[in-house]
Amino acid sequence: MAKPPEEDAYSALRSAGLLLSIPTLLIVSPLAGFFLGVWLDRWLHSGPWLSIAGLALGFVAAGRETWLIYRRTLEDEKRLEQQKKKEK
Amino acid sequence: MGLEFLSRVRSSTLWLAVIAALMVANYAGWRMGLGLAAGVAWSLANLGLLERLIVVITGAERRTTLSARRAGWVLAGMLALFGAGAVLLGSLPPAALVAGFLVPYAVMMFKAVAALLLDSPLWARVTRSPWRSLALVAVVAVLAWAVAASLPSLGGASPAQEPQTQAAAPAAGDAAEPVAKPGSTGPEKFANVVSVLVKANPGKEWSHWLHRFEPVLFSLFVALLLSLIAFLATRKKQLIPGPLQNVVEYVVELLYDFVVGILGPHYGPRFVPYLGTLFIYILAMNLFGLIPFMDSPTSSLNVTVGLALCTFLYVQYTGIRELGALGYVDHMAGSPRSAISWCMVPIMLPVHLIGELAKPVSLSCRLFGNVFGEDMLLVAFASLGVATLSFMHSPVGIPWQFPFLVLALLTSTIQALVFTVLSTIYLLLMLPHEHHEPEEASQPVH
Numbered sequence: 001m002a003k004p005p006e007e008d009a010y011s012a013l014r015s016a017g018l019l020l021s022i023p024t025l026l027i028v029s030p031l032a033g034f035f036l037g038v039w040l041d042r043w044l045h046s047g048p049w050l051s052i053a054g055l056a057l058g059f060v061a062a063g064r065e066t067w068l069i070y071r072r073t074l075e076d077e078k079r080l081e082q083q084k085k086k087e088k
Numbered sequence: 089m090g091l092e093f094l095s096r097v098r099s100s101t102l103w104l105a106v107i108a109a110l111m112v113a114n115y116a117g118w119r120m121g122l123g124l125a126a127g128v129a130w131s132l133a134n135l136g137l138l139e140r141l142i143v144v145i146t147g148a149e150r151r152t153t154l155s156a157r158r159a160g161w162v163l164a165g166m167l168a169l170f171g172a173g174a175v176l177l178g179s180l181p182p183a184a185l186v187a188g189f190l191v192p193y194a195v196m197m198f199k200a201v202a203a204l205l206l207d208s209p210l211w212a213r214v215t216r217s218p219w220r221s222l223a224l225v226a227v228v229a230v231l232a233w234a235v236a237a238s239l240p241s242l243g244g245a246s247p248a249q250e251p252q253t254q255a256a257a258p259a260a261g262d263a264a265e266p267v268a269k270p271g272s273t274g275p276e277k278f279a280n281v282v283s284v285l286v287k288a289n290p291g292k293e294w295s296h297w298l299h300r301f302e303p304v305l306f307s308l309f310v311a312l313l314l315s316l317i318a319f320l321a322t323r324k325k326q327l328i329p330g331p332l333q334n335v336v337e338y339v340v341e342l343l344y345d346f347v348v349g350i351l352g353p354h355y356g357p358r359f360v361p362y363l364g365t366l367f368i369y370i371l372a373m374n375l376f377g378l379i380p381f382m383d384s385p386t387s388s389l390n391v392t393v394g395l396a397l398c399t400f401l402y403v404q405y406t407g408i409r410e411l412g413a414l415g416y417v418d419h420m421a422g423s424p425r426s427a428i429s430w431c432m433v434p435i436m437l438p439v440h441l442i443g444e445l446a447k448p449v450s451l452s453c454r455l456f457g458n459v460f461g462e463d464m465l466l467v468a469f470a471s472l473g474v475a476t477l478s479f480m481h482s483p484v485g486i487p488w489q490f491p492f493l494v495l496a497l498l499t500s501t502i503q504a505l506v507f508t509v510l511s512t513i514y515l516l517l518m519l520p521h522e523h524h525e526p527e528e529a530s531q532p533v534h
Contacts, residue, residue, distance in 0.1 A: 031449075
């Protein structure tokens, strides 16, 4: 099999992939939370409260996932810069 | 890019929202228009608060009392916004509110695509010559006309038009017959082997079965075909490979480099078989619909949900295997290490659960939407080709859909790549951080 590829070659794709997942997660997480809440409301007969809580938690989840992905991308960039400095 | 990009998105969204809300209020009633406007306003406020929060947390003044106070205000604003959202959902049409909520994201996506396109060498090549630019404008105009022409048919084609559409298409030579069932709303998919068999044998038990399992049968057929190619390529491996072995080796090497490049040399090789198979399988299924009398299994939500579930379960399994059962639960609970973070566990656990559930939903809906939309585009243009010559009762239509077959080749590849990249990223987010030390990189793969 081929030797491991140069890390720099795919770092852009890795960052792009990480950032590409943000818009969809921002949209889908609140929707997933809301529909999960609707399902629980129907099951537990608890009115709109779990739907609203699910929606709110979905927004928090979206924000949290975004923050984690953003932090991961920053770490990757820092690491690559340090590597380049070492090579120089 | 960055904050400046967001500010441009905001101003474009505001203009678009005002025009769209006025149009919707005019044609669908003032409540719908107001709902759309409120949805956009809510979404913009939410994005603004998120932007503020990120600036406060990551800015130069972070870890100061001032930034903590600002973050507190932003979080309070978000809570108030959620409350306002609940009130709006109860008082205005939810469909209009959701549509308004999605407008800024649509603008963001269009702006990103436009930025990529305008910087590309292809765009420079097209706009260098006035004739090419004119041709592009003509193509866009024809596209807009076709979309506008197909809109009334979505509302219900007239019974007089349907048999004509069905009768004229097959002579185009590529099975370009959209199957329109009586009483259905608009053109459906192109005819395929299964739909032809079902149509020829109505009411039979086995034809019902075939119709029911159509996507499953096509996806199994693709899997068999790929297995056969793999078997033939590896049956007699040689040092100097033949054409088939050469192609397969090249593809495998490309996928190996791709996955290892993203996941790193320590974890990467272990996931090449799954992610590589996923890419080839999805690509083959996407392209299968372009073959006459065949169908793309990925234009069925059942198949894309199945693929996304496989990725979801594999990611969770990898998490449990890498972190251990307790480590996995700790990860899902947000890795609490202090008293405050332990108090946050009841909130962080469902938050993480929703975040994980959102991933397969987004994977499956994106792939299904894109492949289904691509199929519908081809059907719309094939119908348009038939309709163009219908005044002379021609048995042959103009194959308007041909240029879009080339576009479909491109989008099919992109969608397979996006699904694979995102699956790889979800695995990456579940794996522990790799330290990238030389000795670790040289460790054997387990």
